[in-house]
Amino acid sequence: MKDYAEKRLLIILFLVIPSILLSLFVVYPTIRLLQLSFTNWNGLSNNMDFIGLKNYIKIFTDSPKVWLSLKNNGIYFTVHLLAIPLEIFIAFLLSSKIRGSRFFETVTFLPYIVNGVAISYMFSMLYSTQGGTINQILSVFNIPAVKWLSDPNLVNFSLTGVTLWRFCGMHIILFLAAIKSVPGDILEAAEIDGASLFQQYIRIILPNIRLVVEIVLFLNVRGALQVFDVPFVMTGGGPGHASSTFTLHTIETAFTFNHFGLASAMATVLMLLIIMISYVQQLLMGGKEQ
Amino acid sequence: MKKLGILLVASILVLSMLLTGCFADKQKPAADEGTTGASAETQAETEAPKEKTTLSMLVYEEHYKYVTDKDSIAEAYAKVAPHVTIEPQQVKDSGQLEQILKIRNSAEELPDIMVLKPFMLTQFADSLAALNDTNAAKENKFANGYAVEGKVVGIPENAVNEYIYYRKSIFEEYNLEIPTTWDEFINAAVTIKNGGKYIPIGLGAKDAWADYPYNEFMPLVEAKNGALWNAMAAMDEPFSPGEPFYEAYKKIQKLYDAKVFGDDPLGISFDQIKVKFYAKEVGMMAAGQWFLPGCSEDIDDVNDLGVFLLPVRNTKDEPFYASVMADAFYATPDNGPDVEEAKAFIDWYFTSDYYFNYLTDQKLGSTVEAVKIDLPLYNEALGRQPLEYVLYDGGNKDFNDIANAIGFDVKRMGQEMLAGEDFEKMMSDHNKKWKEARQSLGLSK
Structure with missing residues (x-):
């Protein structure tokens, strides 16, 4: 009886405490965010008016910078998406018994644990037109200095390169863990049957790590749509608004132009976009399997 | 059961710490918020005539470094x-200051003393004493x-002009006179550029704020009106040819098109270009008096x-x-x-000596009648020709409302x-957005 009460209390505690914390720090702010998104609050005044769906209508019909930002987010999303097959292949190579694979695993994962701001500063120096390492290397081949961060047509790709370098390692480690969970005897049998490394990759590895691929795809959608620290530190969204992302634009809307209501609506739209795209991706993945 | 007891106590402790962190400041009586480390009991015992305050x-x-x-x-x-007890806190630049103040304002936690830019006065007027x-x-x-x-919400500490800082030896090397018109200014920069040794004008426009001596101040000087923003707020299409903003920006575009910024x-x-100016790799830089120390x-x-003063005239x-700000x-x-x-x-x-010492050290002009700061370098520039001043006005409520509505950021x-x-497209787009914003804000007649 005593044990039962103890168990019961333990369960209640484990449920109640996280629930309280979740309500305080997630549920309440989300409800407040939704509430603000229907107002014209300027962030300074004590008063705010309920304006219905006006903020949402403005986002979709009268905010060219929102679309420009989303287009930039699209670049991050697409480049990272295209990199996924390569990441899986690298993970597959690392999973095979090659000399020093543990060392390469560590090196691959390192960028992920380095602080994003530090990475941004480091790449700012690498990309610099004033003696930056990359342009120095190009100059050896008589290639003129490239304006990696100040050319509006190039800046988003330069920034995507930084995020790719940062997050690739984490994806590879996730894929590696999944590949290692594939039973060795299947691969052994395939090898005996004469399957090449590439055939093993396509026919055995890929179908068996579908769940992890789905997770990485979700992380990609979330990461690409919420990318903030790298463009914020390296370009501040510039030149002009050329490298502004959805999150940067939301912050600018709230804190520079005092539209907290509109910014709240943008944050809500971002949340819905992530859910929607992830759902579509999941459908596509499921459909492929069937 | 012992284990459970420990768990229970630990949980309560964690929760109470979290909740205290969230709400403690709000629950404290206002009078207690400013007290320093000395405990309440100590204060009661000493019965100090004035309560300790931070x-x-x-x-x-x-x-911050100075204070x-x-x-x-x-x-x-x-x-x-x-x-x-005065407790200084620091921010990096005006952008960060604005953000921090907005966040702290929404939490009713503004600093006791803050040093604002002119354009912030209207924004925070309701919250200021x-x-x-x-x-x-x-x-x-x-x-x-x-x-x-009619409400004085802030008292300006200094009055500054915007200058072009230049290296005399570079001007001598290219036999350049101090420019007194806009074209002379561009020509001087082009001459340095053609020499191929130096960057003619330093800008550092990776930081968006760095172009403010041109993009923010020139329209006001061109208009000969420090309150140009307010005048624009009363117009439907202030970005049209012939209007001061358009004409000033046309001049700026000419300067930018001359490719004289490296x-x-x-x-x-x-910060990077500033170091190059210090190292005499750059001929000129536009900045306020804050640049001199x-x-x-x-x-x-x-x-x-x-x-020398930026020559905007034709x-x-x-x-x-x-301009004076x-x-x-x-x-x-x-x-x-x-x-x-x-x-x-x-x-x-x-009224303190501290104020006088600070302005002297930072080479800033005084705003107090009785305090005179001797600034020989600037006096020379100001004495070169008779001057007319325009006093920078950060913009009234109408201007701020329109600027916020269209995301106007010079x-x-x-x-x-x-x-x-495309310059013309930029101007016509702004005209369109400006007019629409005025209509939606009910400012059009």
């Missing part, structure tokens, strides 16, 4: 008011001119440094107009824990102009 003071990075390292403002004020009755306001040359609907002005930050410390031969026959407005929130102590501090500051516009954006 006033937080939010200033820029450079200012903490060079000449401690806390120590200076402690001699006058021992019961008050009226300083009309302070001696500091009465003796200030500009305070009443920046009052918001190979990659958008790829270099202000750094130059004095880091340039080997200070005598090689000269200044011909030598026109009067020479220059009262800056660094000392303000205090009206719901602060001790508004009267904050006002007393502001009163002390503007510094970003400068970056876009440098990046090669």
Whole structure:
């Protein structure tokens, strides 16, 4: 009886405490965010008016910078998406018994644990037109200095390169863990049957790590749509608004132009976009399997 | 059961810590918020005539270094008011200051003393205490001119001009005279560019704010009206040819098109280009008086440094107009824990030797009638020709409402102009958005 009460209390505690914390720090702010998104609050005044769906209508019909930002987010999303097959292949190579694979695993994962701001500063120096390492290397081949961060047509790709370098390692480690969970005897049998490394990759590895691929795809959608620290530190969204992302634009809307209501609506739209795209991706993945 | 007890206690502790962190400040009585480390009991025992108070003071990075390292403002004020502790806090730039103040304002946690830019006065006017009755306001040359609907919400610490800082030896090398018209200015820069040795003008436009001497101040000088923003707020299409904003930006575009800012002005930050100017790799730089202390410390031969006013006029026959901006407005929130102590501090500051020493060290002009700062380098530049001044006005409520509605940001516009954006399209787009915003805000007649 005593044990039962103890168990019961333990369960209640484990449920109640996280629930309280979740309500305080997630549920309440989300409800407040939704509430603000229907107002014209300027962030300074004590008063705010309920304006219905006006903020949402403005986002979709009268905010060219929102679309420009989303287009930039699209670049991050697409480049990272295209990199996924390569990441899986690298993970597959690392999973095979090659000399020093543990060392390469560590090196691959390192960028992920380095602080994003530090990475941004480091790449700012690498990309610099004033003696930056990359342009120095190009100059050896008589290639003129490239304006990696100040050319509006190039800046988003330069920034995507930084995020790719940062997050690739984490994806590879996730894929590696999944590949290692594939039973060795299947691969052994395939090898005996004469399957090449590439055939093993396509026919055995890929179908068996579908769940992890789905997770990485979700992380990609979330990461690409919420990318903030790298463009914020390296370009501040510039030149002009050329490298502004959805999150940067939301912050600018709230804190520079005092539209907290509109910014709240943008944050809500971002949340819905992530859910929607992830759902579509999941459908596509499921459909492929069937 | 013992294990469960420990778990229960630990859980309660964690929760109470979290909840205390969230709500403690709100539950504290207002009078207690300002007390220092001394415990309540100690205070009760000593029965001090005045309750100990801490006033937080939010200033820029450079200012922070001065008030903490060079000449401690806390120590200076402690001699006058021992019961008050001044606690300086720092921000990097005006953008960060604006963001921090908005966040702290929404939490009703504004610093007790804050140093604002002119354009922030209208934004925060409702949250700031009226300083009309302070001696500091009465003796200030500009305070009443920046009052918001009659309420003095901030007292400017200094009045600054915008200058072009230049290296005399580079000008001598290319036989350049100090330019007195806009075309002469561009020609001087082009001459340095053609020499191929130096970057003619340093800009550092990777930081959007760095183009402000051109993109923010020139329209006002062109208009010969410091309150141009307010005038624009009353117009439907202020970006049309013939209007001061358009004409000023046309001139700026001509300067940007001359490619006199080095190979990659958008790829270099202000701090990077500043170092190049110190190292004599750059011929000229546009900046306010705040730029001089750094130059004095880091340039080997200070005598090689000269200044002149940005010549915006078209011909030598026109009067020479220059902008003046009262800056660094000392303000205090009206719901602060001790508004009267904050006002007393502001009163002390503007009449103290500390104020005089600070302005002298930072080479800034005084805003107080009785305080005269001798600035020989600037006096030389100001004495070259008869001058007409335009006093920078940060913009009234109508202007701020329109600017916020359309995301009007002159510094970003400068970056876009440098990046090669179509100038005419930029102006016509702004006209369209401006007109629509005026209509939606009910400002059109």
